[in-house]
Amino acid sequence: xxxxxxxxxxxxxxxxxxxxxxxxxxxxxxxxxxxxxxxxxxxxxxxxxxxxxxxxxxxxxxxxxxxxxxxxxxxxxxxxxxxxxxxxxxxxxxxxxxxxxxxxxxxxxxxxxxxxxxxxxxxxxxxxxxxxxxxxxxxxxxxxxxxxxxxxxxxxxxxxxxxxxxxxxxxxxxxxxxxxxxxxxxxxxxxxxxxxxxxxxxxxxxxxxxxxxxxxxxxxxxxxxxxxxxxxxxxxxxxxxxxxxxxxxxxxxxxxxxxxxxxxxxxxxxxxxxxxxxxxxxxxxxxxxxxxxxxxxxxxxxxxxxxxxxxxxxxxxxxxxxxxxxxxxxxxxxxxxxxxxxxxxxxxxxxx
Numbered sequence: 106x107x108x109x110x111x112x113x114x115x116x117x118x119x120x121x122x123x124x125x126x127x128x129x130x131x132x133x134x135x136x137x138x139x140x141x142x143x144x145x146x147x148x149x150x151x152x153x154x155x156x157x158x159x160x161x162x163x164x165x166x167x168x169x170x171x172x173x174x175x176x177x178x179x180x181x182x183x184x185x186x187x188x189x190x191x192x193x194x195x196x197x198x199x200x201x202x203x204x205x206x207x208x209x210x211x212x213x214x215x216x217x218x219x220x221x222x223x224x225x226x227x228x229x230x231x232x233x234x235x236x237x238x239x240x241x242x243x244x245x246x247x248x249x250x251x252x253x254x255x256x257x258x259x260x261x262x263x264x265x266x267x268x269x270x271x272x273x274x275x276x277x278x279x280x281x282x283x284x285x286x287x288x289x290x291x292x293x294x295x296x297x298x299x300x301x302x303x304x305x306x307x308x309x310x311x312x313x314x315x316x317x318x319x320x321x322x323x324x325x326x327x328x329x330x331x332x333x334x335x336x337x338x339x340x341x342x343x344x345x346x347x348x349x350x351x352x353x354x355x356x357x358x359x360x361x362x363x364x365x366x367x368x369x370x371x372x373x374x375x376x377x378x379x380x381x382x383x384x385x386x387x388x389x390x391x392x393x394x395x396x397x398x399x400x401x402x403x404x405x406x407x408x409x410x411x412x413x414x415x416x417x418x419x420x421x422x423x424x425x426x427x428x429x430x431x432x433x434x435x436x437x438x439x440x441x442x443x444x445x446x447x448x449x450x451x452x453x454x455x456x457x
């Protein structure tokens with residue numbers, strides 16, 4: 106059974122100290138998700154084993170689970186369109202040619218990050234840095250995966266709705282789908298800690314506080330700051346596989362389309378859907394996933410997920426692989442191997 110084999114693979118990772126622990130769910134259409142976990146919730150300053158109810162900082166999964174879904178909902182509600190210019194919503198944003206579409210597909214030309222993010226103190230600080238940000242490349246030429254782009258989407262959501270991202274997420278996604286442990290303000294005791302942070306802004310173990318420094322300064326953001334459990338994310342995946350999602354089915358179809366296929370700055374060809382990544386050779390959903398009908402995303406803390414509608418399979422892995430320091434994170438190499446195992450076991454199951 107694939108569940109045990111995946112658990113064995115992850116246990117090996119824990120023993121090799123590649124990451125403290127992990128929770129995962131395999132989701133098949135019209136079946137109960139298979140959920141399990143391995144290892145430790147915490148290894149510094151003491152070892153605490155996982156109990157099974159851990160909440161994780163899902164890092165950039167925030168971009169797709171929360172921000173992209175909310176943006177698409179606002180499009181359904183005619184509050185904006187893909188062509189809406191960002192500066193029409195955020196009048197302080199100086200790049201007037203950039204649209205919501207450009208941000209969702211990471212083709213705006215904005216740089217990936219804000220330099221020296223660990224010096225950012227508060228929301229005003231982040232906004233003033235973004236206001237000063239120059240384009241790295243002309244719009245539409247490259248895919249530059251950009252946190253700045255998704256910070257702007259988060260700020261746009263707050264401006265349009267006059268609500269926090271947490272309130273929007275709860276109203277539009279998490280409450281309707283019964284995702285009880287998903288929010289920007291998690292139960293601290295249940296949350297697996299991430300890095301031990303030591304700088305002028307914060308000193309101590311980050312637990313129940315977002316790992317990403319920009320999101321920390323913003324108090325949760327469009328690019329990072331969401332916390333969740335594999336149980337909740339398996340509900341999210343299942344709703345998409347079974348077309349019981351919070352978006353209309355034609356809107357959901359839009360999320361699976363390849364929108365851009367462009368080079369990255371280092372020359373590799375990347376495919377992007379709206380918000381989501383699309384599989385290419387070597388990606389975390391493996392070559393066995395259906396490239397047309399699969400969307401995926403990863404997160405810096407050690408998370409990844411993919412949803413394959415054609416094969417009716419989804420997967421999510423949550424970990425605090427950056428605990429107690431990001432240099433120890435070696436979870437990336439496990440992603441593709443796990444995906445391959447899921448598909449192989451399904452083949453055996455179907456033909457056995």
